[in-house]
Amino acid sequence: MTRTIGIIGSGLVGKAVAHLAIAAGYRVVISNSRGPETLVDLVKGLGPRARAGTVEEAIAAGDLVTIAIPLATFEKLPADKLAGKVVIDQTNYYPGLGEFRRADLDNGELTSSELVQRHLPSAKLVKGIHNLGWVHMQYNSRPKGNVERTTLPIAGDDAAAKEIVTQFIETIGYDVLDAGSLADSWRIEPNTPIYFWPYIPSIPEGLTEAEAKEVYQQAGAPISRAAAKVLVDATERPSPIGGTLEGMPPIHIALFLELASGNTVKK
Numbered sequence: 001m002t003r004t005i006g007i008i009g010s011g012l013v014g015k016a017v018a019h020l021a022i023a024a025g026y027r028v029v030i031s032n033s034r035g036p037e038t039l040v041d042l043v044k045g046l047g048p049r050a051r052a053g054t055v056e057e058a059i060a061a062g063d064l065v066t067i068a069i070p071l072a073t074f075e076k077l078p079a080d081k082l083a084g085k086v087v088i089d090q091t092n093y094y095p096g097l098g099e100f101r102r103a104d105l106d107n108g109e110l111t112s113s114e115l116v117q118r119h120l121p122s123a124k125l126v127k128g129i130h131n132l133g134w135v136h137m138q139y140n141s142r143p144k145g146n147v148e149r150t151t152l153p154i155a156g157d158d159a160a161a162k163e164i165v166t167q168f169i170e171t172i173g174y175d176v177l178d179a180g181s182l183a184d185s186w187r188i189e190p191n192t193p194i195y196f197w198p199y200i201p202s203i204p205e206g207l208t209e210a211e212a213k214e215v216y217q218q219a220g221a222p223i224s225r226a227a228a229k230v231l232v233d234a235t236e237r238p239s240p241i242g243g244t245l246e247g248m249p250p251i252h253i254a255l256f257l258e259l260a261s262g263n264t265v266k267k
């Protein structure tokens with residue numbers, strides 16, 4: 001039974017998952033690249049079920065380990081320590097936003113999660129909790145049975161690992177759609193219909209910036225598992241591959257950056 005979540009990465013996503021996991025009754029051990037001494041304030045804020053650790057300590061403590069680091073740093077993940085672990089891959093490929101670019105991702109030879117799995121050959125990798133922004137990870141979470149509960153897709157090659165990850169995601173506030181294998185996971189990567197957009201509210205025209213911000217800090221319309229399956233099954237492979245901020249309304253980028261820099265979440 002999953003009791004402790006090891007979190008690699010203490011940025012926007014690592015923190016969001018820590019909050020969700022703790023609210024659902026799990027313990028977390030959270031880590032980053034600079035060491036646990038930089039996480040004192042964070043774990044204090046997270047409460048008694050959280051502690052800071054090195055990456056190795058987070059992995060060792062975790063019944064389930066989640067990767068919330070930039071994809072560009074995936075080769076720094078300790079493959080030996082992650083052997084045998086069930087691992088959630090929350091990373092995404094955004095070649096336009098950094099210097100990290102790979103031909104095998106750009107040409108569709110590999111999905112980004114297959115790339116991570118190759119580096120972690122003995123880990124049981126499941127792509128998940130990757131397809132919505134960090135603030136909306138928290139805004140969209142709802143208890144089981146709530147009419148506003150929405151669905152997140154996962155993908156992976158190990159059925160038992162997918163079951164464990166499904167139980168975790170269901171406990172932190174979402175229904176889950178099995179979207180297939182890691183090779184299939186292009187269907188849930190950036191720029192696909194199930195990515196980002198379904199989880200944000202639509203912002204009506206003509207609002208002031210303050211009003212738009214208020215609306216933005218709410219959940220998107222819920223998607224049932226059946227509706228998520230329709231979206232995923234109808235997906236065509238994006239071209240070019242990889243996330244981009246192009247096409248995103250400026251209000252979303254501005255609010256996202258503002259919330260990220262202030263690092264605040266309204267709930």
Ligand SMILES: NC(=O)c1ccc[n+]([C@@H]2O[C@H](COP(=O)([O-])OP(=O)(O)OC[C@H]3O[C@@H](n4cnc5c(N)ncnc54)[C@H](OP(=O)(O)O)[C@@H]3O)[C@@H](O)[C@H]2O)c1
Nearest residue numbers: 009010011012013032033034068069071076091092133134
């Ligand atoms: N931002 C979103 O809304 C969002 C949503 C879904 C998925 N994602 C994906 O989630 C991942 C993380 O995004 P983010 O926005 O949370 O990034 P972020 O705020 O920049 O945080 C990245 C974290 O990763 C840590 N890190 C980097 N390399 C590491 C290593 N080798 N070992 C341990 N920790 C390491 C950093 O440590 P230090 O603090 O010590 O530098 C930092 O805590 C990305 O792949 C992103 O595409 C992001």
